[in-house]
Amino acid sequence: MILLENITKSYEVGGNSIQVLKGIDLNIKSGELVSIMGSSGSGKSTLLNILGMLDNYDGGAYALDGKLIKDLSEKKAAIYRSQFLGFVFQSFNLINFKTAWENVSLPLYYQKVPRSKRKELALQRLEEVGLLDWAEHLPSEMSGGQKQRVAIARALIADPKVILADEPTGALDSITSMEVLDLLKKVNAAGKTVIIVTHENEIAAETERIIRLKDGRIISA
Amino acid sequence: MDKDVLKEILSVMVQNPMRTILSMIGVAWGIFMLVIMMAASSGLENGVKADIGNRAANSGGVWSMMTSIPYKGFKRGRRFDMDMDDIQFLEENVQEIDVISPRCQAGGWQGGNNASYDNNTGSFNIYGETPGLVEIQPMNITQGRFINAADIKDERKVCSIGKKVFTTLFVKGENPIGKYIQINNVNVQVIGVIASMKEGDDSAEENESIFMPITAFQRTFNYGKTIGWFSVKSVDGYPISKLQDEIKSKLKIRKSVHPADQRAFGSWNMEEELADVNTLFASLRFISFSVGILALFAGIIGIGNIMLVSVTERTKEIGIRRALGAAPSVIIKQIISETLLITIVAGLLGIFFGVLTVELLNNTLAAMGDSGSFRNPTVSFNVVFGSFLILIVAGVFTGLLPAYSAVRVKPIDALRKE
Numbered sequence: 001m002i003l004l005e006n007i008t009k010s011y012e013v014g015g016n017s018i019q020v021l022k023g024i025d026l027n028i029k030s031g032e033l034v035s036i037m038g039s040s041g042s043g044k045s046t047l048l049n050i051l052g053m054l055d056n057y058d059g060g061a062y063a064l065d066g067k068l069i070k071d072l073s074e075k076k077a078a079i080y081r082s083q084f085l086g087f088v089f090q091s092f093n094l095i096n097f098k099t100a101w102e103n104v105s106l107p108l109y110y111q112k113v114p115r116s117k118r119k120e121l122a123l124q125r126l127e128e129v130g131l132l133d134w135a136e137h138l139p140s141e142m143s144g145g146q147k148q149r150v151a152i153a154r155a156l157i158a159d160p161k162v163i164l165a166d167e168p169t170g171a172l173d174s175i176t177s178m179e180v181l182d183l184l185k186k187v188n189a190a191g192k193t194v195i196i197v198t199h200e201n202e203i204a205a206e207t208e209r210i211i212r213l214k215d216g217r218i219i220s221a
Numbered sequence: 222m223d224k225d226v227l228k229e230i231l232s233v234m235v236q237n238p239m240r241t242i243l244s245m246i247g248v249a250w251g252i253f254m255l256v257i258m259m260a261a262s263s264g265l266e267n268g269v270k271a272d273i274g275n276r277a278a279n280s281g282g283v284w285s286m287m288t289s290i291p292y293k294g295f296k297r298g299r300r301f302d303m304d305m306d307d308i309q310f311l312e313e314n315v316q317e318i319d320v321i322s323p324r325c326q327a328g329g330w331q332g333g334n335n336a337s338y339d340n341n342t343g344s345f346n347i348y349g350e351t352p353g354l355v356e357i358q359p360m361n362i363t364q365g366r367f368i369n370a371a372d373i374k375d376e377r378k379v380c381s382i383g384k385k386v387f388t389t390l391f392v393k394g395e396n397p398i399g400k401y402i403q404i405n406n407v408n409v410q411v412i413g414v415i416a417s418m419k420e421g422d423d424s425a426e427e428n429e430s431i432f433m434p435i436t437a438f439q440r441t442f443n444y445g446k447t448i449g450w451f452s453v454k455s456v457d458g459y460p461i462s463k464l465q466d467e468i469k470s471k472l473k474i475r476k477s478v479h480p481a482d483q484r485a486f487g488s489w490n491m492e493e494e495l496a497d498v499n500t501l502f503a504s505l506r507f508i509s510f511s512v513g514i515l516a517l518f519a520g521i522i523g524i525g526n527i528m529l530v531s532v533t534e535r536t537k538e539i540g541i542r543r544a545l546g547a548a549p550s551v552i553i554k555q556i557i558s559e560t561l562l563i564t565i566v567a568g569l570l571g572i573f574f575g576v577l578t579v580e581l582l583n584n585t586l587a588a589m590g591d592s593g594s595f596r597n598p599t600v601s602f603n604v605v606f607g608s609f610l611i612l613i614v615a616g617v618f619t620g621l622l623p624a625y626s627a628v629r630v631k632p633i634d635a636l637r638k639e
């Protein structure tokens with residue numbers, strides 16, 4: 001599903017070039033549940049951004065579902081993102097003036113799905129994450145765990161192939177973290193490839209495969 | 222723009238209703254000003270043009286002044302008068318004259334009382350006229366008749382009086398026709414009452430006048446054949462200024478005035494007057510429009526400013542939208558649509574209140590009756606429609622800057638922003 005070959009990436013910081021990724025080779029198969037671990041500065045967020053087409057890479061090749069993802073225009077990236085990827089962020093990134101179901105349905109808005117159909121699908125997804133009763137609530141009225149479940153429902157709504165979760169439990173207590181993780185495992189069991197970036201060992205331990213990054217290189221996969 | 226997109230735009234706009242409303246007031250005020258100023262200048266124009274009345278556009282007056290060049294043994298600074306023979310000469314020798322009407326005046330402005338009837342007295346303009354006057358300067362004859370050719374020929378001591386003269390000298394309801402009024406202690410019989418067709422000061426002047434046959438006037442007040450000046454109207458299609466030039470050069474020969482003497486005769490004509498008025502109001506319209514448009518632009522710039530702030534505040538929201546599959550063009554379209562919607566709604570409000578104010582003003586003025594030099598302010602559909610188009614175009618352009626600044630931030634940076 002995801003194939004990385006010798007990916008390199010550097011940033012300019014104050015006139016100095018810092019190489020963040022120093023040649024990443026990685027193969028993630030369809031339906032895998034993978035965690036990417038590493039201390040801060042190891043390059044794990046950069047790797048996730050590249051995987052999520054939110055950032056470009058300098059060298060190497062990245063293929064997603066057989067398509068080469070390189071030097072995409074913003075427009076193309078937007079299309080691919082909405083077709084292939086669902087995002088889950090540490091800070092949930094819900095739009096605070098939209099209700100739960102409106103947040104969930106937003107990706108479909110950009111795929112020009114009519115409103116009534118959007119609502120139907122969004123309510124379905126909310127039911128799957130156990131939040132049907134909260135459909136008309138604003139994010140500010142929900143707990144962190146609930147918000148993350150809404151975000152997961154949103155990531156799922158366009159039926160993507162890969163779910164990218166960037167520290168999905170980073171802002172949650174341990175009990176809620178496990179609930180969210182269970183939900184992601186359920187999503188994985190339903191056939192989606194799930195990639196979780198985390199620095200928590202107990203979260204990583206729950207995944208099928210742990211990819212460890214250190215100083216821009218994979219030290220174990 | 223479909224309903225779905227509109228809903229999305231509205232959902233964002235209501236996030237900060239105060240800011241949206243305040244920026245809308247800027248544009249609404251601008252277009253309101255534009256409407257009001259255009260209406261004000263049209264009101265002034267209508268008022269001034271009504272003051273002029275429906276005096277024939279191809280008419281004017283000529284009078285004698287003082288020579289400025291010595292000629293044929295006469296020194297400069299000579300005063301001279303025109304007389305009835307000059308008028309007859311012109312009538313016979315200038316083809317392009319349609320009507321020529323010699324005139325004399327006595328009394329009038331700030332003079333003492335010069336007319337009386339019974340125990341009532343008043344100070345009026347006393348004119349010596351011919352029947353031709355009403356062809357050049359139309360007046361309503363409300364009672365009786367105006368001077369006719371027989372009055373001139375027989376030098377009858379009769380007069381048509383202005384309606385103010387009637388109300389001053391006669392009691393209400395009295396029939397003045399056939400009555401004798403005293404003008405400078407000479408009995409003159411009233412044959413008619415006239416009402417001015419002009420507005421404002423000019424109409425007061427006419428309504429406070431007494432018109433006698435010029436021949437009777439000359440005899441009564443010892444003018445001989447001398448006239449004060451004459452009014453003249455050219456035949457249709459012939460410019461009055463050209464006719465006046467011709468008349469002046471003929472008179473110069475007749476009166477032994479140097480052909481190049483520019484100051485021997487004075488003249489005015491409606492054509493120049495109207496041209497002056499038209500130029501004046503064209504500039505006034507232009508100024509009103511410019512000021513209005515500038516006020517409008519100030520409002521639009523305000524909206525642009527607000528949108529920039531709004532887009533900066535919404536960086537993260539826009540980042541989320543892009544991560545969820547919104548292409549940059551979609552975001553740009555949304556920001557421009559928001560800007561456009563604000564300007565259009567604000568513009569319509571401004572136009573609505575502007576037109577409403579103008580209509581209220583119109584009704585008030587109509588209720589007041591004579592409104593002097595300001596009447597019937599209107600604003601043309603073209604002006605309103607034109608400024609609305611300008612508003613839409615400006616709205617799109619104003620939206621461009623914030624729209625591009627919204628997509629300039631990469632989604633990844635936008636998402637990181639807390």
